[in-house]
Amino acid sequence: MARRLRRRLRYWLHSSERQRLLWEEMEFHIDAIAQEWIDNGMPPQEARAAARRKFGNMTQQSEQSRETWIARWMSDLLHDLRYSFRGMRRDAGFTAFVIVIAGLGIGASSTVFSVVNALLLRPLPFRDPSHLVWIANQGRGAEEYSLQSGHFVDLRNRNQSFSDLAGWFAFYNPGDSKLTGSGEPERLTSVPVTQNFFDILGVQPIIGRTFVAEECQGRFGVPGAALLSHGLWQRRFASDPAIIGSKLILNDVPVTVVGVLPPTFDFSATFAPASSTDLFVPLALTDELNRRGNTMAAIGRIKPGVTIQAARSEFTALTDQLQKQHPERNFITTLLRPLEEHVSGRVRPALLVLACAVGVVMLIVCANLANLQLARMGARQREMAVRAALGAGRSRLLRQMLTESVALSCGGAILGILLALVGTRALSHLDAFRIPLLSSVRFDATALGFTLLAAFATGVLFGLLPALQAPAIAVQDVLKDAGRGLSGSRRHTWLRNGLVVSEIALACMLLVGAGLLTRSLLRVLEVNLGFRPEKAAALRIDPSSQYSSRDKRNAYFDEMLRRARSVPGVSAAGLTDVLPLGGDRSWGVGVKGVTYAKGQFPEAFVRIVSEGYFEATGIPLRAGRFFTARDTPNNEKVIVINETLARTLWPGQNAIGQVMSQDGGRRVIGIVADVRHHALEDAADSEMYIPMRQTGDYAAVDLVVRTTHSLDGLAPALRAELRAVDPNLPANELRTLQMLVDKAVSPRRFLVMLLAGFAAFALLLASLGIFAVISYSVTQRVQEIGLRMALGASASELQRSIVGQTLKLAGMGLAIGIAASFALAGAIRDLLFGVTANDPMTFIGMAALLLTVAAIAGYFPARRASRIDPMIALRAN
Amino acid sequence: MGTDKPKADLLPGTLDMLVLKILTNGHLHGYAIAQLIQQLSDDLLRVEEGSLYPALQRLELNGWIEGDWGLSANNRRARFYKLTADGRKHLHQESARYRQVTGAVARIMGFA
Numbered sequence: 001m002a003r004r005l006r007r008r009l010r011y012w013l014h015s016s017e018r019q020r021l022l023w024e025e026m027e028f029h030i031d032a033i034a035q036e037w038i039d040n041g042m043p044p045q046e047a048r049a050a051a052r053r054k055f056g057n058m059t060q061q062s063e064q065s066r067e068t069w070i071a072r073w074m075s076d077l078l079h080d081l082r083y084s085f086r087g088m089r090r091d092a093g094f095t096a097f098v099i100v101i102a103g104l105g106i107g108a109s110s111t112v113f114s115v116v117n118a119l120l121l122r123p124l125p126f127r128d129p130s131h132l133v134w135i136a137n138q139g140r141g142a143e144e145y146s147l148q149s150g151h152f153v154d155l156r157n158r159n160q161s162f163s164d165l166a167g168w169f170a171f172y173n174p175g176d177s178k179l180t181g182s183g184e185p186e187r188l189t190s191v192p193v194t195q196n197f198f199d200i201l202g203v204q205p206i207i208g209r210t211f212v213a214e215e216c217q218g219r220f221g222v223p224g225a226a227l228l229s230h231g232l233w234q235r236r237f238a239s240d241p242a243i244i245g246s247k248l249i250l251n252d253v254p255v256t257v258v259g260v261l262p263p264t265f266d267f268s269a270t271f272a273p274a275s276s277t278d279l280f281v282p283l284a285l286t287d288e289l290n291r292r293g294n295t296m297a298a299i300g301r302i303k304p305g306v307t308i309q310a311a312r313s314e315f316t317a318l319t320d321q322l323q324k325q326h327p328e329r330n331f332i333t334t335l336l337r338p339l340e341e342h343v344s345g346r347v348r349p350a351l352l353v354l355a356c357a358v359g360v361v362m363l364i365v366c367a368n369l370a371n372l373q374l375a376r377m378g379a380r381q382r383e384m385a386v387r388a389a390l391g392a393g394r395s396r397l398l399r400q401m402l403t404e405s406v407a408l409s410c411g412g413a414i415l416g417i418l419l420a421l422v423g424t425r426a427l428s429h430l431d432a433f434r435i436p437l438l439s440s441v442r443f444d445a446t447a448l449g450f451t452l453l454a455a456f457a458t459g460v461l462f463g464l465l466p467a468l469q470a471p472a473i474a475v476q477d478v479l480k481d482a483g484r485g486l487s488g489s490r491r492h493t494w495l496r497n498g499l500v501v502s503e504i505a506l507a508c509m510l511l512v513g514a515g516l517l518t519r520s521l522l523r524v525l526e527v528n529l530g531f532r533p534e535k536a537a538a539l540r541i542d543p544s545s546q547y548s549s550r551d552k553r554n555a556y557f558d559e560m561l562r563r564a565r566s567v568p569g570v571s572a573a574g575l576t577d578v579l580p581l582g583g584d585r586s587w588g589v590g591v592k593g594v595t596y597a598k599g600q601f602p603e604a605f606v607r608i609v610s611e612g613y614f615e616a617t618g619i620p621l622r623a624g625r626f627f628t629a630r631d632t633p634n635n636e637k638v639i640v641i642n643e644t645l646a647r648t649l650w651p652g653q654n655a656i657g658q659v660m661s662q663d664g665g666r667r668v669i670g671i672v673a674d675v676r677h678h679a680l681e682d683a684a685d686s687e688m689y690i691p692m693r694q695t696g697d698y699a700a701v702d703l704v705v706r707t708t709h710s711l712d713g714l715a716p717a718l719r720a721e722l723r724a725v726d727p728n729l730p731a732n733e734l735r736t737l738q739m740l741v742d743k744a745v746s747p748r749r750f751l752v753m754l755l756a757g758f759a760a761f762a763l764l765l766a767s768l769g770i771f772a773v774i775s776y777s778v779t780q781r782v783q784e785i786g787l788r789m790a791l792g793a794s795a796s797e798l799q800r801s802i803v804g805q806t807l808k809l810a811g812m813g814l815a816i817g818i819a820a821s822f823a824l825a826g827a828i829r830d831l832l833f834g835v836t837a838n839d840p841m842t843f844i845g846m847a848a849l850l851l852t853v854a855a856i857a858g859y860f861p862a863r864r865a866s867r868i869d870p871m872i873a874l875r876a877n
Numbered sequence: 878m879g880t881d882k883p884k885a886d887l888l889p890g891t892l893d894m895l896v897l898k899i900l901t902n903g904h905l906h907g908y909a910i911a912q913l914i915q916q917l918s919d920d921l922l923r924v925e926e927g928s929l930y931p932a933l934q935r936l937e938l939n940g941w942i943e944g945d946w947g948l949s950a951n952n953r954r955a956r957f958y959k960l961t962a963d964g965r966k967h968l969h970q971e972s973a974r975y976r977q978v979t980g981a982v983a984r985i986m987g988f989a
Contacts, residue, residue, distance in 0.1 A: 026907075028908065032908040032949075035951075
């Protein structure tokens with residue numbers, strides 16, 4: 001069998017050569033016959049002609065012989081393709097249109113597929129990622145906390161389910177590490193990780209090594225070694241391998257570079273989207289770290305054969321034990337979840353919506369193209385009839401039609417691949433979008449396979465309906481009816497209308513979905529943030545190590561604030577350790593004098609701020625006063641709280657003047673508005689503000705300034721002024737508060753952007769579909785219209801009737817679409833904010849939009865119809 | 878209308894078998910095969926050239942015969958076919974089958 005196949009292939013490959021030889025062989029045969037007859041006394045000329053006649057049609061003979069070695073279907077296919085291409089050239093307009101429409105659809109679906117592939121389908125870029133488990137602390141509520149390092153160490157030592165646990169310091173801040181020394185000072189982001197972190201992920205440095213145990217025993221926050229990310233190594237150190245072993249000055253302390261990580265390892269993309277990570281330092285699991293409370297993010301590599309359920313129950317038992325043994329530690333309830341789920345679980349619903357949306361778009365594309373193809377079939381009926389009369393079988397014609405449509409959609413696929421390449425590139429560079437793994441989106445072999453499959457399916461789907469219609473044409477009728485190429489059977493009209501109605505219905509569903517999500521986005525943007533992001537910006541100004549005492553640091557802050565306020569246009573300036581929508585450090589809080597049971601005290605997010613901060617961010621005061629420069633270590637310890645915390649601690653009472661148990665007693669001097677600290681969608685929680693001059697407990701310092709001028713001119717002026725105090729002030733850009741807000745809404749914006757694009761495309765397609773169908777019906781009814789006009793119908797009457805016909809189709813589509821949307825809107829309920837899934841505004845608005853567009857699409861053919869000259873129309877046939 | 882193909886009045890597959898049988902006599906070109914079939918059947922069976930060449934291609938594709946270029950009696954380039962081992966085996970099977978079928982037909986017709 002295999003031999004036979006090989007032989008067949010060889011024959012096929014050398015078919016032209018074989019063809020020539022076959023002819024030679026047959027020539028010989030003819031000559032031999034002729035010779036025989038000449039020998040029998042026939043004149044040579046005559047003999048030759050007779051022999052040729054006897055032998056028959058040589059071409060046909062060779063064709064028949066050839067058929068034995070070229071599979072019949074293959075030659076048919078080539079023939080069909082040639083025929084299709086000839087047709088495409090003839091119908092360039094149609095071809096271009098189909099390729100563009102199919103290309104846009106295929107491009108969109110391949111792009112979305114690439115995103116889904118990167119975020120949901122492709123395994124995480126680690127060794128054996130299915131065995132990696134995310135371990136969090138659920139605390140008491142639904143929120144996820146990090147783990148206390150003491151718990152982490154004990155869990156790691158005692159558990160049987162995991163081959164190992166690793167973790168990192170979850171409260172690292174972007175820009176924590178100031179790199180000085182050679183070159184421009186720069187703020188880098190370093191992540192403190194446990195010694196085995198890279199081993200557990202299966203990440204090997206491309207040069208150098210990972211951390212060793214001794215490096216992980218230093219003082220907290222003073223690393224001795226560092227691993228560079230590939231990006232930093234390339235950018236800052238020109239990919240110099242000699243960097244290994246050299247020392248960098250990080251936060252004024254020398255740190256030895258021990259290795260460089262591979263370019264494939266992107267910590268941020270997986271664990272902290274929309275940020276960048278420059279280097280890794282060892283995390284020392286010291287008592288100091290343990291005292292800081294829940295600080296560690298943890299992952300584990302589960303042993304082969306152990307289920308996550310088993311690990312969960314083991315951890316439940318272990319944490320009960322730990323809770324009893326260490327009552328002094330924080331409350332812990334572990335939460336185990338496959339790492340993949342942790343990374344992409346949050347975006348999964350949105351991605352599924354996108355995938356469905358793009359599927360709907362593809363259906364609309366197919367319906368549209370099927371409609372066009374049907375219209376074209378009308379024009380090609382005679383061609384088909386002639387071919388049928390010449391003996392083309394039904395299946396042969398069907399195949400011809402399908403070949404044509406698949407060839408067209410493959411043409412579209414070429415455009416689609418180009419679009420997907422551009423699209424995936426653009427998406428993977430959306431650094432500001434807080435979506436995991438977005439940077440790894442690319443058009444790869446899987447996506448290519450998907451595209452080809454989509455192209456083929458599209459071709460079959462949009463070609464099948466018209467193709468099935470084709471042979472149904474009665475050959476004789478068409479040929480007899482030579483004058484009118486279009487017979488417009490009732491079935492045809494019904495089919496075309498059905499396709500348009502379904503297009504409108506599908507477009508309606510997309511529009512409603514996009515409408516609901518757009519309105520949600522608008523609602524989110526309208527949310528009262530609790531601060532005013534416009535005209536405010538922030539700059540990291542952490543004091544360097546030379547400001548070793550609190551007094552020195554306070555003097556530094558005084559000077560920085562004084563200079564910042566002297567910049568023209570600056571109306572307010574203040575300091576904070578955490579910007580709004582930034583960190584989520586929270587402490588247990590209480591009223592002084594009240595004892596709370598363990599695990600029963602309220603919690604509040606803590607921000608360390610200076611005077612001027614509330615004014616600079618625009619957080620309004622509700623009662624009492626803001627901090628002033630007099631709130632120093634020498635004066636009374638004070639605190640500002642938000643309305644929620646005031647209500648929590650002193651329900652129904654005046655909180656001003658009360659004392660909280662923080663730091664041995666802090667008097668509440670002011671109540672400010674709630675600020676959205678986490679996400680715009682989440683209502684504010686309890687918050688408290690502690691004056692920076694009265695504490696040392698902050699890891700970062702951001703200067704926030706509000707200006708009356710434009711923000712563009714602010715950065716250089718501010719930097720020039722501040723460098724007088726700190727010449728090593730890194731040059732990193734000023735971040736506007738608006739950027740923080742934008743980043744927080746970016747996943748939602750991403751979804752809305754794509755979905756609105758799809759909906760717009762669907763609307764365009766549907767209107768084109770309506771336009772095509774109405775135009776077609778006008779063309780068919782030219783005589784009827786002419787007759788009516790001759791009988792006195794006015795132009796406006798005609799227009800009305802045609803627009804009415806359009807609206808009837810649109811109305812039907814709309815009715816189905818609205819009903820379907822109503823049924824399906826519940827599926828996206830979780831993605832909505834501030835609107836209900838059956839938001840009447842959206843439904844009515846989208847219906848109105850769709851009807852308007854339909855009316856416009858119907859108006860153009862209607863106008864054309866009303867301009868028909870009755871005389872010409874009637875004479876036409 | 879269409880092409881009527883006067884496939885020799887033979888049972889299907891018979892031509893293939895005849896060609897194989899003829900080739901047991903040695904290397905022959907297409908014309909000689911046609912001639913021999915005609916002669917051996919006392920002019921009863923005439924091989925249509927229209928059937929012969931597709932048959933030869935088919936047989937070669939199946940690996941039952943092998944074609945080779947050589948010189949004819951009057952020094953012209955011609956393609957000579959010879960039987961392969963596979964072809965010989967196939968011929969045996971075919972002739973056995975043919976004998977059965979014709980025997981069966983003959984019994985029904987009362988010839989036997």
